[in-house]
């Protein structure tokens with residue numbers, strides 16, 4: 001894989017583009033507007049400068065030179081692999097896959113999604129090549145966390161899964177686990193009910209946010225507590241993943257608590273907006 005496209009340059013897309021460029025690949029990021037493309041570039045620049053100052057890369061500028069930031073999806077035409085990392089909205093994502101199917105020229109190209117919870121089959125089925133569609137699910141922050149979940153749908157070609165594995169393990173230096181195409185895959189199926197339980201505990205007045213988080217950090221050796229983690233994931237994304245899990249399994253443990261819904265309504269989305277369960281500068 002040499003020519004990689006990333007659609008959506010937010011929290012995840014900018015990270016996926018960064019690790020791809022750091023692996024020496026030719027990367028194009030497509031965003032929805034010039035301002036969003038500029039923001040994606042800024043996010044990646046900051047992250048690369050941090051990596052440079054820690055001695056993890058020689059030159060942020062050299063890595064950045066491998067990435068183009070664009071707004072027209074047509075630039076994806078020559079890509080061998082396109083990874084979609086736009087907002088977690090099934091309708092918007094399926095439209096994007098319809099568009100990519102028309103634009104990406106090579107019949108061997110892989111169309112991947114970084115979705116946290118939307119069934120891959122739903123994205124594959126709107127294209128003329130569902131056998132080339134796969135979930136490649138990274139974890140946040142992408143440059144730091146090693147795990148990638150590989151999620152073939154029931155009709156994904158096994159060769160595509162192996163090519164995706166070679167890309168994430170061989171080229172990006174990540175470690176892959178294999179998951180079936182069920183909402184939430186392995187990690188979010190376990191993690192999201194835990195985070196939602198913490199929100200319900202806080203909402204009921206049972207304990208403060210600080211004490212819930214401190215409890216899990218000091219008592220269960222988690223690197224951060226569940227409410228701080230929700231702020232990091234983004235409360236909108238947390239809610240969207242919970243809704244996909246609930247839609248798939250109809251289990252109360254996956255239903256978004258009212259406080260989460262109200263916080264998202266209020267625009268309190270966590271770190272990315274400066275306020276969630278905690279306030280950030």
Ligand code: NAI
Nearest residue numbers: 008009010011012031032036085086087088115116140233
């Ligand atoms: P985000 O909100 O930070 O970024 C989404 C980006 O997509 C925005 O910059 C937006 O301008 C752009 N966008 C929206 N529609 C677009 C379109 N049609 N064309 C091009 N760009 C478009 O969201 P985030 O957190 O990066 O999530 C992206 C995907 O990654 C979602 O599917 C999410 O479920 C998944 N994910 C999120 C994780 C997290 O911890 N936040 C972890 C793993 C996966």
